[in-house]
Amino acid sequence: MNLLPFYLIVSAFMFFTGVIGVMTRRNAIIVFMSIELMLNSANLTFVAFSSFLGNVSGQVFVFFVMAVAAAEAAVGLAIIISIYRNKMTANIDEINILKW
Amino acid sequence: MTYYTFAFYAFAAIILLSAYAVVTSKNVIYSAFSLMLTFFGVAGFYALLGADFIAIVQLIVYVGGILTLMLFGVMLTNKITETEIKTGVFQVLPASIIIGMFSGVLIASISNNRWTVAEKLNNPQNSLVGIGSILMNEYILIFELLGVLLLIALIGAASIARK
Numbered sequence: 285m286n287l288l289p290f291y292l293i294v295s296a297f298m299f300f301t302g303v304i305g306v307m308t309r310r311n312a313i314i315v316f317m318s319i320e321l322m323l324n325s326a327n328l329t330f331v332a333f334s335s336f337l338g339n340v341s342g343q344v345f346v347f348f349v350m351a352v353a354a355a356e357a358a359v360g361l362a363i364i365i366s367i368y369r370n371k372m373t374a375n376i377d378e379i380n381i382l383k384w
Numbered sequence: 385m386t387y388y389t390f391a392f393y394a395f396a397a398i399i400l401l402s403a404y405a406v407v408t409s410k411n412v413i414y415s416a417f418s419l420m421l422t423f424f425g426v427a428g429f430y431a432l433l434g435a436d437f438i439a440i441v442q443l444i445v446y447v448g449g450i451l452t453l454m455l456f457g458v459m460l461t462n463k464i465t466e467t468e469i470k471t472g473v474f475q476v477l478p479a480s481i482i483i484g485m486f487s488g489v490l491i492a493s494i495s496n497n498r499w500t501v502a503e504k505l506n507n508p509q510n511s512l513v514g515i516g517s518i519l520m521n522e523y524i525l526i527f528e529l530l531g532v533l534l535l536i537a538l539i540g541a542a543s544i545a546r547k
Contacts, residue, residue, distance in 0.1 A: 289495060294400065296487065363544060
């Protein structure tokens with residue numbers, strides 16, 4: 285039994301959950317978590333293809349994605365905390381100081 | 385039903401249910417802990433796929449690093465004393481329309497494709513040897529640049545959050 289499409293479908297549903305979270309929630313931290321969900325689903329697709337292809341290159345790219353995700357989480361949370369200190373809110377709709 | 389498929393369905397259920405909880409939960413702290421369950425499920429998938437190194441790195445980096453950062457973020461941007469942290473749900477209709485179209489296309493293309501698998505899988509007993517050799521030979525420049533990127537990002541994060 286070839287399990288590859290099942291891994292891909294689980295990963296696709298994880299991605300959809302992340303997109304729904306980004307579109308429907310207004311808390312900056314939860315939007316952030318949804319982005320992490322999407323990154324994880326992309327990683328899962330990489331590892332699934334790498335394993336069923338018998339080629340280890342995909343796992344190296346997952347390693348790179350994880351490093352970039354860690355950098356992104358650090359910078360993003362620093363920005364959110366800095367905004368919260370200025371505006372006293374983490375609601376995305378109320379952070380509109382760049383709106384012209 | 386072999387143990388492998390049973391483990392697959394168990395991890396898939398953990399991942400999908402906890403991902404749903406991350407997105408829909410009203411309390412941000414519950415979302416963060418559901419995200420931890422999702423990360424554990426994905427690490428289990430990696431272990432099932434024979435990627436042991438990536439599974440361990442997933443646990444260390446995501447659960448140990450990123451999730452801790454998220455929890456700090458939650459606790460620094462919300463008042464802990466009030467349990468109902470106001471996070472409503474907006475734009476459900478456009479989101480569901482877009483997700484419906486997108487998921488229809490993606491699921492149809494995944495299930496209509498005839499996925500062929502490599503005939504003789506020569507996955508080694510542990511993937512660490514292969515990853516290390518590729519990382520140090522073909523992708524050495526990206527690997528070094530990634531170190532510089534992490535250094536810059538951490539310095540930038542500290543200087544942004546400090547003032």
